[in-house]
Structures are given as C-alpha cells and as structure tokens.
Amino acid sequence: MQTNILLIYTGGTIGMVKDFDTGALRAFNFDKLLKRIPELSHLNCNINTVSFENPIDSSNMNPGYWVQIVEIIEENYEDYDGFVVLHGSDTMSYTASALSFMLENLAKPVIFTGSQLPIGDLRTDAKENLITSIEIASLKKNNKPVIREVCLYFEYKLYRANRTTKINAEHFQAFASLNYPPLAESGVHLKVNHEYLLKPTRKKLKVHKNMEANIALVKLFPGINEATISCLLLNPATEAVILESYGAGNAPTEKWFEEVLKKAVNSGKIIINVTQCSGGSVLMGQYETSSHLKKIGLINGKDITTEAAVAKLLYLLGNNIQRKVFKTIYETSLRGEMV
Incomplete structure (x- = not known):
C-alpha cells in the first residue's frame, strides 16, 4: 500500500x-x-x-x-x-x-x-x-x-x-x-x-499555536557588567530569561550579580539556567559557582539545547502556565527534550 x-x-x-x-x-x-x-x-x-x-x-x-x-x-x-x-x-x-x-x-x-x-x-x-x-x-x-x-x-x-x-x-x-x-x-x-x-x-x-516571545537570551562572558545584566534581566517587558552559563551551570559569585538575579526572580521573572557548552548538562549545586543560582530559584535546564530551551519557554508562556508550577513543568521532559 x-x-x-x-x-x-x-x-x-x-x-x-x-x-x-x-x-x-x-x-x-x-x-x-x-x-x-x-x-x-x-x-x-x-x-x-x-x-x-x-x-x-x-x-x-x-x-x-x-x-x-x-x-x-x-x-x-x-x-x-x-x-x-x-x-x-x-x-x-x-x-x-x-x-x-x-x-x-x-x-x-x-x-x-x-x-x-x-x-x-x-x-x-x-x-x-x-x-x-x-x-x-x-x-x-x-x-x-x-x-x-x-x-x-x-x-x-x-x-x-x-x-x-x-x-x-x-x-x-x-x-x-x-x-x-x-x-x-x-x-x-x-x-x-x-x-x-x-x-x-x-x-x-x-x-498549540500561542507562543509568547517576550523573553531574553543572555550569554555570560568574562567581563559582563552590572549595567548590561540589569538592562536585560530587569526590563519590564521581559517575562523570562534564558541564562547561558558556563560549564555545568556556573556563573559569577560577585555580590552585584547575585543581587540582580534575586531582584529579577522576586519581581516574578522566570530565569532558566542552560549551559553554553554544546554538550553536557547543568548541575546546579555541584560547584560553589552554581550553588547561589540554585538558592535564588533559577530553573535547571539540565541537558536541553539553547534552541529547545527557547522553544519550550515560548510554548509554556504561550499556554499561561502558572508561576507556582512553572519550574516543575519546565524541568520535566515533555517531548524527550531533556533527561
């Protein structure tokens, strides 16, 4: 046939x-x-x-x-x-x-x-x-x-x-x-x-046809400063941020960086931690340089690609997922996109 x-x-x-x-x-x-x-x-x-x-x-x-x-x-x-x-x-x-x-x-x-x-x-x-x-x-x-x-x-x-x-x-x-x-x-x-x-x-x-794109994608680099991070993470028009961190989900431990993240999360913004490496996974808490991110409440992107992280975020925002369950749903594999 x-x-x-x-x-x-x-x-x-x-x-x-x-x-x-x-x-x-x-x-x-x-x-x-x-x-x-x-x-x-x-x-x-x-x-x-x-x-x-x-x-x-x-x-x-x-x-x-x-x-x-x-x-x-x-x-x-x-x-x-x-x-x-x-x-x-x-x-x-x-x-x-x-x-x-x-x-x-x-x-x-x-x-x-x-x-x-x-x-x-x-x-x-x-x-x-x-x-x-x-x-x-x-x-x-x-x-x-x-x-x-x-x-x-x-x-x-x-x-x-x-x-x-x-x-x-x-x-x-x-x-x-x-x-x-x-x-x-x-x-x-x-x-x-x-x-x-x-x-x-x-x-x-x-x-599903609603994809909400009011997000930002931020790639960390040595020398990134408070003004830049604040502009991106604290922008009132930005609902969520994908943070491309180093290695297994690591980021600077400087006080100003931590304070900007806290302010963004406390204002209701969603922040996803993904690795900027092509392969591997985010393991928040494995190193001191990621423990603070875990305490602040960043979502663990695990081994998701940046492309899938963007798509999944737009999809969940478009479906009006409640903030209290957003972290749990994002960290769950929906279509085989993460472990």
Missing part, C-alpha cells in the same frame, strides 16, 4: 536551483519534483507538495511562520501518513524544536531537512537529504508509522529535532545531537534505533 507524504517548503537553499547561463539562483518548482529527482519514483509513496506563498530565508523565521507550518500539518493530518518540512538550515533547530512542543500527541512523522548547497548543484547534498527524509517519513510497521515525533534529518543521520543544534556553516554535516543518540542512520541500509524513539501515544493530536 502506498503511503501519502506531504512536502512543505518554507524556503532555504534546498529549494533553489542555479541557472547555469547566468549563475543566479532561482526558486525550484516542487511540482516537477519527480522530473528533477527521478529516484523518488522508486519509493512506494505518493508525494504532494505545498509551499509558503512567499518562501523565506530561515534567518527571517519567527513564531508566526511556525504557526503557518503547524496549520498546514493540522489541516492535512488525516490525509497524510507523514510530513517532510524543507527549511533553511540556520534556524532549523529552532523551528523543529518549536513544532515538537506545538504538536502534542503527535502520532505521525514530521521530518525537517534542508541542504548546504542548492538542489541543482553538481555536488549538492539536497538530493540525499530529501530522498532519505521522504523514505523515513514513509516507514511503517504493522501499518503504523515507525517514527512518531518531530525529527531532523541531515547528512545520513536522523535526530530528535529538539536535541539538535547547528554546528557548522560549511560542512555537509551541519547538525549534531550531542546529548542524545541518532534515531536512525543511513548507509548501505537504513538502520532505525528503535530503543531511542519516543513511545507512541493513542491520544488525539492537540495543536
């Missing part, structure tokens, strides 16, 4: 082809996908395409566009077995992480992919990424989808979307999931690591 796959093009390099007469890039017509990539005819699936009316560079991505993608999936959810989202690589981890929270009780695959080179280039990575993403979205066992979560596929590896971060702007291996193993690996054979997949749910899909 054929599977039905919906390809959603939002923008990005993967949707561009080079005009070899002029050297200029132009948008690829996805309605002629099989003509450009005849290998897709070997897959036992029916592929339909839909595109943003005005495809965007992923640097312009924002929560409003996340809602557009979610609504396309919501409107077509019953008619398709899986979804492949084509997206620029720069903010792909943010968007894919956001959708993992916006699509609660997801029971079908939503695979994000893109490329470092346009689809028409001689050495492009676009074809392999696209073909394998569609193949993965088509996988079934006992007539049910094998993948039932939001994922990101790039350069022979399938990752849980909310565990990824972009690590390289030039190499084909542009993404990594340093705190969680790949869900699948593509070689001579397509190997699915079933033990790492999210457990399937029988609950009905619940779509």
Whole structure:
C-alpha cells in the first residue's frame, strides 16, 4: 500500500536551483519534483507538495511562520501518513524544536531537512537529504508509522529535532545531537534505533499555536557588567530569561550579580539556567559557582539545547502556565527534550 507524504517548503537553499547561463539562483518548482529527482519514483509513496506563498530565508523565521507550518500539518493530518518540512538550515533547530512542543500527541512523522548547497548543484547534498527524509517519513510497521515525533534529518543521520543544534556553516554535516543518540542512520541500509524513539501515544493530536516571545537570551562572558545584566534581566517587558552559563551551570559569585538575579526572580521573572557548552548538562549545586543560582530559584535546564530551551519557554508562556508550577513543568521532559 502506498503511503501519502506531504512536502512543505518554507524556503532555504534546498529549494533553489542555479541557472547555469547566468549563475543566479532561482526558486525550484516542487511540482516537477519527480522530473528533477527521478529516484523518488522508486519509493512506494505518493508525494504532494505545498509551499509558503512567499518562501523565506530561515534567518527571517519567527513564531508566526511556525504557526503557518503547524496549520498546514493540522489541516492535512488525516490525509497524510507523514510530513517532510524543507527549511533553511540556520534556524532549523529552532523551528523543529518549536513544532515538537506545538504538536502534542503527535502520532505521525514530521521530518525537517534542508541542504548546504542548492538542489541543482553538481555536488549538492539536497538530493540525499530529501530522498532519505521522504523514505523515513514513509516507514511503517504493522501499518503504523515507525517514527512518531518531530525529527531532523541531515547528512545520513536522523535526530530528535529538539536535541539538535547547528554546528557548522560549511560542512555537509551541519547538525549534531550531542546529548542524545541518532534515531536512525543511513548507509548501505537504513538502520532505525528503535530503543531511542519516543513511545507512541493513542491520544488525539492537540495543536498549540500561542507562543509568547517576550523573553531574553543572555550569554555570560568574562567581563559582563552590572549595567548590561540589569538592562536585560530587569526590563519590564521581559517575562523570562534564558541564562547561558558556563560549564555545568556556573556563573559569577560577585555580590552585584547575585543581587540582580534575586531582584529579577522576586519581581516574578522566570530565569532558566542552560549551559553554553554544546554538550553536557547543568548541575546546579555541584560547584560553589552554581550553588547561589540554585538558592535564588533559577530553573535547571539540565541537558536541553539553547534552541529547545527557547522553544519550550515560548510554548509554556504561550499556554499561561502558572508561576507556582512553572519550574516543575519546565524541568520535566515533555517531548524527550531533556533527561
């Protein structure tokens, strides 16, 4: 039986082809996908395409566009077995992480992919990424989808979307999931690591569209001063702050720094402590330089990526989670985004 796959093009390099007469890039017509990539005819699936009316560079991505993608999936959810989202690589981890929270009780695959080179280039990575993403979205066992979560596929590896971060702007291996193993690996054979997949749910899909973005992202650095920290943490318009601390969640122990944090928390602001390291976890209280953060009441981001930390924060704020339970919910894994 054929599977039905919906390809959603939002923008990005993967949707561009080079005009070899002029050297200029132009948008690829996805309605002629099989003509450009005849290998897709070997897959036992029916592929339909839909595109943003005005495809965007992923640097312009924002929560409003996340809602557009979610609504396309919501409107077509019953008619398709899986979804492949084509997206620029720069903010792909943010968007894919956001959708993992916006699509609660997801029971079908939503695979994000893109490329470092346009689809028409001689050495492009676009074809392999696209073909394998569609193949993965088509996988079934006992007539049910094998993948039932939001994922990101790039350069022979399938990752849980909310565990990824972009690590390289030039190499084909542009993404990594340093705190969680790949869900699948593509070689001579397509190997699915079933033990790492999210457990399937029988609950009905619940779509969340409210994402509250009145937040700040603060990265600590040696020499950061009180004026800068106060401006960011005590801004009346800022509801919550993600603090990228050092190592295992460490920060300066200077009195002024502690006082600014206390003032922010006492005024009702939410502060999430995440590590600025690509891998590893926040362990507040392990060192003296993080014990004060724990006492003040910062939320432990554990091993969450910054991209997922942002997405999860916007999602919880958008759902008006009460402050008295916010810390407990944030520190709980909702979509496999943290330990």
